[in-house]
Amino acid sequence: MVVVDQVASKGYPEHVSLSEAVKLLEETFSAKNCETSELAIQGALGRTLASDVVSRRNVPHYTASAVDGYSLQSTDTAGATNATPVYLETGEFSWVNTGMPIVDGDAVIMVEDTSVVEDASGLKLKITRSLTQGENVRAVGEDVMNGQILATEGDLVTPALVSLFLCAGIGTVSVRARPRAIFIPTGDEIVDRDHWLANRDVPAGVVVNSNADFAAATFAGWGYSLEVHPILPDDPSLIRETVAKAVREYDLVLVSAGSAKGKRDHSADIFSSLGRMLFRYVRMKPGRPVMAAVVDGKPVVCTPGFPMSCAVSLWSIVYPLLKTMSGEPLSPDDIEEAIGAKGKIDASFLLQYSSSAGVADWVRVKLAEVGGDLRCWPLSAGASVLWALAESDGIALLPESTLECAKGSKVQIMMTRSVDFSKRLLFQGSDDPAIQLLISLIRKRGMDFAIRAVGSMGGLAALGRDEAHLAAAHLLDPVDGTYNDSYIEQFSRGRNWSRRLVFYRSQGLIVAAGNPKNVTGFADLATGSVVFENRQPGAGTRVLLDYMLKENGLASSSVAGYERISITHMEAANKVASGVADATLGIKAAADALGLDFIPVAREPYELVFGEAFFDHPAADALIASLESAEWRTEVLAMGGYEWP
C-alpha cells in the first residue's frame, strides 16, 4: 500500500509564528509606499505627517495680557501692598482681558489684586501688589515661535495639532498616502449581501459574503478605505488574472479564500505563480490558513474564509502590514489598536482553560466582578464563531507557550467594549430562555446582566464559591420529591442565601414534529433505536432524567446518546430539530420555538437563589423590577410552558 496524500516541500516558510509573519511583512514592505499628499489641515485629521511642520507665525503675534486685569506702568505700583495700597487715577490703567493686546503700560495687574473704589474725585483703581516690568505679559511667540518645529514626520494629526497648525499659519500639511486596498472574495458557494437578504431560502452550503462587510467596516474603523471586488467563482485562471490586474491598480490586495472541496489550495498556487510566497499558515487559532506573497513588489494576502479566522488575520496580519506600508513604526500595542480595544484589563480565569501547545490562541471572553474579583470565562469558540465574537467583552491572545491556564490564573484581556463592572450582575445556573430575556430589561434600567448556563448544581456551587451574584435551580431530590431545599442546604453551608420562586415550567420529552420514532415515554429511550441528546452533569434536567430512568427501572447505559451533552435547552432541542438526535428532555418553550413535539413529564419550580454579594449590588433593584415587570411576564408566557406561582 502507498500513502497517496503527501505535501511537497514548497520552498517558503510554513507554519510560522505570528511575530515571524509580521516580521517578514515588515522587512519586505516597509517604506514601499512613499507617496505623500498635501492636504488641508482639517482633512489631514488622523493621518500621518510626511514631513516636519514648522510654524510660520509667532503665537501670539502681539504682546498680550496673560491675565484678566489692568495694564499699567509697573513703576506706578512701586511699594504697593495690602497695608500700603496705591491708588491709580482714571487714565493710568486700562482693563485688559487675557489674550488681548497691551496697548499702554508695561505690565498687567491681576484683577484679584485690585478693586475699583469711588471717592469724591471719581473712580480709582486700588492696587495691593507691586509689579515688575513685563509681569503678566505674554511676549510675542511665547506659545509658538515663528520657525519652531511644531510636529515631526510620523506624528499623527490630532485635533490639537489641527488647531495648533492653524494658529501657526499652516493651512496644508504633507501626509503619507494611505495604501489603496482591495478585497477579492472568491468561492462558488459565496453570495452577495443583497442576494442573501432578498432570498430566505438559499440552498444548503451557500454562505453570504459577510467577510467583505466585516473587512470594510474594520478598515473604516482604522481610518483606511477598502474596495470590495465582485465575488469570483472558484476558477483559478480567473482569480489569477484578477489578482494580477489588482496588483497593478492597488497597493494591497486581499484575497478571501473559497472553501470548496479541493479548491482550497488555489490561492497558494496562484500566488506562487504570480510572485513569491512569503509564508503560509500561521501558528494561531483561529486564523491559521492566512498566507502572504509579494507580487511585483506589492503585498497580496489570502485571508481565510471563516469569519473569525478572517477577523483574526485582519487584526494580526493586515493591520501591521498597513502600518508598515504607511511608514508607521510597529508597536506591541498594534493588535489592541487593530481590534479597537478599549484598554487592557487583568482578570482571572473562572475555570480551567486548556490552550493548544505551540499555537497562539485567540480566546473570546466575557467578564464579571464578584466580591471585588474580576473573573473571565471563554465563550464557546469552535462552532459559534460569529456569535462568540459579537457576544464577548474582550479577547485574550494567549501566547504559543501557554498550555494549561489553571482556574484563578491571571490573563490580560483586550477589551472590545466598555463595561462598567460595578453595574453587572453575574448569573450562574440553570439555563432558561426566559432568563435571557432579562438582559434587555435590566439594561433598560441602566444596569447589566451576564449569564453563564452551568446547570442548577453548577450555579449553586458557584454561589458557594462566591463566583456569582445569583444562581437558579430546579433540582429534584429523589429521596423526598422536593425541589432545591436539600441542595441549597448542602451548598450554602448555613450562609445567608435568599430564594425566589420565579415560575413553574413544563419539562418533557422533545421529539421531531410528528414524533416519527413514536416516543411515548422513557422506556422508548432504552430501545436502542432512539438517539438521545443529554444535558451536562449537574444540570437539573439531567437530574430529572436520571430520576425518571430510575423510576422506570432503566439503566443509563441502555440509553443511546446518554453521554452526549448539550449545554442549553435550545441547543439540545436543536439537535432534535436538525435530525442529529431523535429525542431530548427539555422545557416546552424550546420545543415550541422549534416546532417540535412535546410529551410532558413534570411541572417543576424554577427558583432564583441570591448570594450575599447580591443584595448590596447596584443592579439588584433593576433585576427585581425586571422580574416583576409586565413586559417580561408577557414575553415569558408567550413562549409557552410557563406558569406563575
Place this chain on the structure above:
Amino acid sequence: MVVVDQVASKGYPEHVSLSEAVKLLEETFSAKNCETSELAIQGALGRTLASDVVSRRNVPHYTASAVDGYSLQSTDTAGATNATPVYLETGEFSWVNTGMPIVDGDAVIMVEDTSVVEDASGLKLKITRSLTQGENVRAVGEDVMNGQILATEGDLVTPALVSLFLCAGIGTVSVRARPRAIFIPTGDEIVDRDHWLANRDVPAGVVVNSNADFAAATFAGWGYSLEVHPILPDDPSLIRETVAKAVREYDLVLVSAGSAKGKRDHSADIFSSLGRMLFRYVRMKPGRPVMAAVVDGKPVVCTPGFPMSCAVSLWSIVYPLLKTMSGEPLSPDDIEEAIGAKGKIDASFLLQYSSSAGVADWVRVKLAEVGGDLRCWPLSAGASVLWALAESDGIALLPESTLECAKGSKVQIMMTRSVDFSKRLLFQGSDDPAIQLLISLIRKRGMDFAIRAVGSMGGLAALGRDEAHLAAAHLLDPVDGTYNDSYIEQFSRGRNWSRRLVFYRSQGLIVAAGNPKNVTGFADLATGSVVFENRQPGAGTRVLLDYMLKENGLASSSVAGYERISITHMEAANKVASGVADATLGIKAAADALGLDFIPVAREPYELVFGEAFFDHPAADALIASLESAEWRTEVLAMGGYEWP
C-alpha cells in the same frame, strides 16, 4: 468708600465640581433625544442600537460539517482504532470541507484520522477512530438560531455585529439618532480660517477661530458631526437671536465665548433670558468658565474661548452630554474616551508638582523611562497652552483634593499618543536649539528622543539620580577657567560616565536690533536703565553671567531683572525681541533667529554627558548617528554661532 465690583446672587449653581456639572446635565437631558433611524447595517457601524435585534435565520441554515474530512455513516466506523483500522470503499464516504453541507452520512471523520490508501481493488479510506451519530456535524442554528436575540438596545454596532446581522438575515437596524449639534463662534476679535491663513499681517488682538476646527475635529473623532456657524460679532441681541433660532433647529447648541472687554458675561445673560441656567463655572483648571443652560428643553453650552479651556470643556462636559442625549450610559472612562486616549498608564512625577486646592487640574505631561522607572513631568501649562497639548504624551486629571504631589508620587495618565518607551531616550540638561533638531533625525532612525531643558547643573544632577540617559553641560569653573570637569567629577561621584564634546558655541549679550540702550558690556547692565532677562539657577549661562559680573566687579543686586527667569535661550531672547526686557545673555543662534543684536562674550564647549543607562539603550546608536550626520551639522551651522571641535 464703596466697593463697586459685586457679584449678585444668580439663582443657579456656580463653581460646581466637574461631577456635579455632569450630573446636572445627565439629570436634565437623559433620554431627551429619543429619535431613531433605520439604517442599513453597514451604515450603522459605530452607532447605538435603538432596539434589540433578533435573528431571522438559523446559522448555519443547513447541516454542515464542523471539520475538514469525510462524511460517512457512523455505524460503518464501529470498532475502528489504530490497531484495528476500518477500510471504506469508494461510494461509502464523501470529502467535505468545514462548513459545507452533509449530503450523505450522519457523521464526519476528521481528515487527520484517515488516510487514503490504494490496493489492487482501487482507492480506499482507512479509518482509525469510531464515530457516533452527529459527531463533527454542526446542527442547523448551532451558531445562531432563528429568533435568538443577537444584540440588545444600547449596544454599539461593531464590525463583528455587522457581520453577524448579515449572516442572520438582518439588512437594516434601528439606531438612536445622533444629536444635531452646532458651534456658534462669537467675538469681535475672531477671524475665520481662510482670512487668517491669507493674511500674515493681522492686527494685534486678532485671533483665528481655531476652536471651531478643534471642535469639529473632536466631534468627528467621536463619530458625531458638528456644524459650524459663521462668526458672530460681540452683539448681544444678534447672539441671542442666533442661539434662539439654533435651539429650534438643532438638538445641542455650543456657543464659543468672545473675550472682549466687558462683553464676556453676555452669554450668561443671554442664556438666562432664553431659558434656565444649569451651572456656571466648573472647579477645574483650565476650563473653569464653561456654563450650560436649558432652553426649550435643549442644552446650550458656552465653551470658553481659550483653546485648552475649550478642549477641556468639550472632553469633560460636551462628550458626556452627547452620550446622555444619545441614550448611552455614562461611565468612569468617558473622559478617556473623549480624549481618544490610548489607554491609561501609571507613572511617577519626576519633580514635585503643586496643584491648586479645590480645583480639578488637567496636567499635560511628557514621559520617559529610565532604568525601568516610568516618570512624567508636566509641560508648562499656563502660557503655552496650544503647544503643551500638542506636545504632551498624555493628560493626568488630578482630582480637586490633590494639593502637593511629591517627587516620585504616582499619578495615572491618560495617554494621548502611543509611545514605545523602550525606544525613547531622555535628555536633561542645558538648552540648545541644535539639540531640538535631533528629535526628527532620531525618529527617522526609528527611535525617540525627549528633551527637558533643566540647565547644565540640573542635567548633571538628574544623571546622578539616574533620571536621564544623557545630559548636556557648558559649566565654567570660576576657579581655573575649565569647563565641566569639576562639575562632572562632583555629580558623577566616580561613576562610569562618558563625555562627548559636540560643538563650541558663541555666547554673548543679546539686545534689541540697533542696540537702542547702547549696551556694550556687563557694566551697562548695572546702570538701572537696562532690564535684564536672566536664566534659571543651575543654567550654564547663568553661571557664565555670575562669573562675568564678578570679573567686572559688579553685584548681582545691581542688575535690574537679575531675578527674572527664562528657561531657554529662545525664550530669553524673545523677551528682548518683544521689548519685555532690554538684554539677556545667550547664544548667537537665538539672537540670529530673532534678528537681534549680539555682543560676543565667550566661546564655550558644549558637551554631552552619558550615564550608565545610555549605552545599553536601543536608541543609543540612533543618537550617535544623528550627531554625526551631515544633515544635522548643516542645519546647526546654518543657525549661526556654532563651530565643530
